[in-house]
Amino acid sequence: MIKPRLAIFIIIVAVQLSVPIYLIANREYVLKTGHAFHFRTEPVDPYDAFRGRYVYLDFAIENDINEAVKKEYGGKVWEALDSDRARTMYVSLKKDARGFAIVATIGEIPPGYADYIKVDVKRNEYSDRVLVDIPFNRFYMDEFDAPKAEHAYNTVNRDQKMEAYAVVYVKKGETVLYDLMLDNMPIREYLTKYSSEPLKPRK
Amino acid sequence: MARKSVILKELPKLVGEGIIKQDAADAIRAYYEKKDVPQSSMLLIAFGVMGAVLVGGGIILLLAHNWDDLSRVLRTVLSLTPLAVAQSLCGYALVKRNESIAWREATAAFIVLSIGTAIALISQTYNIYGNLGRFLLTWSLLALPVFYIMNASFSAVLYLIGIASWTGYQAFDMDYPYLFWPLCAAAAPYFFYMYKNFNQTIRFQLLTWATLIFFYISIEFLLMPWRTYLHGSWFSLPGYSLLAYGAYYSLIFLIGRGRHYDDKSLFSNPFLVIGSLAIPVMVLIYTFESSWKHIEEFSHTSIAQFSVPIWMSTVMVAMLLAAALALLIIRIRQKQYTVIPMGIGFLVASAGYALLNAGISVDLNLVLFNLYLLFIGVFTVVQGVRESRLVVINFGMLILASQIISRFFDSNLSFVLRGIIFIIFGIGFLLVNILIVKKRKSI
Numbered sequence: 001m002i003k004p005r006l007a008i009f010i011i012i013v014a015v016q017l018s019v020p021i022y023l024i025a026n027r028e029y030v031l032k033t034g035h036a037f038h039f040r041t042e043p044v045d046p047y048d049a050f051r052g053r054y055v056y057l058d059f060a061i062e063n064d065i066n067e068a069v070k071k072e073y074g075g076k077v078w079e080a081l082d083s084d085r086a087r088t089m090y091v092s093l094k095k096d097a098r099g100f101a102i103v104a105t106i107g108e109i110p111p112g113y114a115d116y117i118k119v120d121v122k123r124n125e126y127s128d129r130v131l132v133d134i135p136f137n138r139f140y141m142d143e144f145d146a147p148k149a150e151h152a153y154n155t156v157n158r159d160q161k162m163e164a165y166a167v168v169y170v171k172k173g174e175t176v177l178y179d180l181m182l183d184n185m186p187i188r189e190y191l192t193k194y195s196s197e198p199l200k201p202r203k
Numbered sequence: 204m205a206r207k208s209v210i211l212k213e214l215p216k217l218v219g220e221g222i223i224k225q226d227a228a229d230a231i232r233a234y235y236e237k238k239d240v241p242q243s244s245m246l247l248i249a250f251g252v253m254g255a256v257l258v259g260g261g262i263i264l265l266l267a268h269n270w271d272d273l274s275r276v277l278r279t280v281l282s283l284t285p286l287a288v289a290q291s292l293c294g295y296a297l298v299k300r301n302e303s304i305a306w307r308e309a310t311a312a313f314i315v316l317s318i319g320t321a322i323a324l325i326s327q328t329y330n331i332y333g334n335l336g337r338f339l340l341t342w343s344l345l346a347l348p349v350f351y352i353m354n355a356s357f358s359a360v361l362y363l364i365g366i367a368s369w370t371g372y373q374a375f376d377m378d379y380p381y382l383f384w385p386l387c388a389a390a391a392p393y394f395f396y397m398y399k400n401f402n403q404t405i406r407f408q409l410l411t412w413a414t415l416i417f418f419y420i421s422i423e424f425l426l427m428p429w430r431t432y433l434h435g436s437w438f439s440l441p442g443y444s445l446l447a448y449g450a451y452y453s454l455i456f457l458i459g460r461g462r463h464y465d466d467k468s469l470f471s472n473p474f475l476v477i478g479s480l481a482i483p484v485m486v487l488i489y490t491f492e493s494s495w496k497h498i499e500e501f502s503h504t505s506i507a508q509f510s511v512p513i514w515m516s517t518v519m520v521a522m523l524l525a526a527a528l529a530l531l532i533i534r535i536r537q538k539q540y541t542v543i544p545m546g547i548g549f550l551v552a553s554a555g556y557a558l559l560n561a562g563i564s565v566d567l568n569l570v571l572f573n574l575y576l577l578f579i580g581v582f583t584v585v586q587g588v589r590e591s592r593l594v595v596i597n598f599g600m601l602i603l604a605s606q607i608i609s610r611f612f613d614s615n616l617s618f619v620l621r622g623i624i625f626i627i628f629g630i631g632f633l634l635v636n637i638l639i640v641k642k643r644k645s646i
Contacts, residue, residue, distance in 0.1 A: 008352055017283070
């Protein structure tokens with residue numbers, strides 16, 4: 001009885017390994033063949049942010065998407081969207097003069113080219129803003145660095161003179177959040193550089 | 204097994220005194236020694252599984268530190284390592300240690316935990332935005348074949364936990380968990396296999412406990428207030444949960460009162476334990492006016508737009524009620540009349556639901572449920588006295604005491620109603636006393 005059971009077991013092992021390997025391969029494929037976009041970030045309300053092993057990111061493009069969604073449904077957002085069930089929408093991207101990602105088009109079906117992301121939108125019960133769920137809003141860090149990184153992220157984002165953005169590889173709706181840049185430095189480098197002195201806004 | 208050693212020690216004395224014959228003593232010794240085999244390995248299995256769970260959990264915590272200094276490649280390899288190790292150990296157990304339940308259970312549990320670890324860690328490495336529902340579903344589905352091939356019942360329990368968590372996540376996300384029944388059906392053959400071949404083992408009993416608790420939790424999720432697809436119209440189902448739980452508890456109580464359970468310990472009969480604890484608790488909850496107000500609040504919306512989730516919930520409730528009714532009839536035909544008081548719990552629940560939907564005052568339901576709870580309590584005490592079982596008497600007294608305390612402090616009830624209920628209670632107690640005294644005198 002062992003022989004067929006062993007064969008089945010080997011198949012099970014292969015299936016179990018295939019899921020994580022598929023996840024890895026998929027992300028590596030996007031990193032290799034996708035296009036990198038810079039998404040300008042915004043400060044996160046510290047009361048909303050989950051303080052754990054990742055930095056929660058907010059993006060400026062959420063405002064653009066908000067406007068685009070409202071335009072798409074011609075002021076009938078209330079009828080078109082639900083407050084409980086998210087609707088997936090496809091946002092194709094282009095770059096502005098300074099190289100940051102902005103919305104080109106938005107729609108309920110994917111566009112014919114590769115530079116688009118998938119977002120979940122919901123109607124907000126209490127305001128006329130649309131709730132946009134960006135699929136790359138978590139940046140995982142070392143458990144000791146994550147709180148410091150979160151603090152640095154908010155400090156830089158509140159500072160008018162410094163720039164903060166996320167580098168995201170995009171291919172046909174698949175996205176990989178590659179790095180978080182604070183003041184034109186990868187966040188880990190930024191933390192190393194300023195770890196000796198307390199973080200404060202620059203003059 | 205202290206009882207066993209006492210009995211075995213007494214055997215020679217009993218034979219010497221001529222109380223029992225030698226072959227009877229041998230039969231008793233053989234009986235206990237046969238029973239002893241699974242008992243001692245039980246400890247080994249428990250320690251094995253605990254060890255696997257602790258090691259698996261420790262690895263999750265260690266890697267969750269998210270070592271930033273490691274390169275992406277190294278982190279990826281590390282993420283897959285626990286799974287590969289678990290699979291190798293499991294393969295070894297399958298080929299070389301297939302006879303050892305401890306090996307099979309422990310390595311299978313380790314594999315199940317490692318699957319979750321691998322997916323979670325890769326998500327961290329690549330900052331993959333987590334959809335918890337999909338993660339739980341993938342994890343559970345990958346764990347499904349493990350308990351079949353390893354015959355590992357603890358992994359089956361882990362699978363049930365995974366499915367229940369997924370169902371809960373879907374419910375709170377306002378998505379009906381359509382896959383719930385197929386996922387249950389996928390584990391059902393294993394349950395029946397265990398029932399057919401191992402129904403005397405602690406592993407099967409644990410699985411049964413877990414399954415009953417699993418359904419208890421899942422029914423709540425399946426009956427979440429589903430929103431219909433049309434805007435502004437709600438059809439919520441708290442009334443359904445009264446029906447569903449009434450039927451579920453009655454059903455498992457009636458299963459637990461099967462003849463083959465008569466000589467079994469309470470632990471080996473989770474049906475009876477959960478059923479007979481849950482029915483009075485549920486009835487007690489519905490002796491509070493607020494429980495009924497909660498149902499009324501949601502029921503005022505239109506039922507016109509029946510969506511698929513509501514149809515599925517309706518079918519589920521109807522099937523539970525039908526099953527409970529069928530089993531009640533079977534038990535009555537078997538002349539097991541003592542099942543009736545607890546066994547009709549679902550009929551009382553249905554009557555309450557019907558009265559509420561007919562728009563009749565909630566007060567009538569409160570009277571009905573109070574009388575029913577009183578009836579269960581008194582009956583349990585009487586049955587305990589009749590069978591001279593202190594556990595049963597005390598359980599009955601506990602039911603009555605909880606009812607009295609609840610009513611005394613129930614500020615939602617008017618003094619008049621409370622007064623009437625107390626008088627009914629008092630008369631009930633007096634009647635019980637008279638009955639007991641009469642019975643004693645007749646003996």
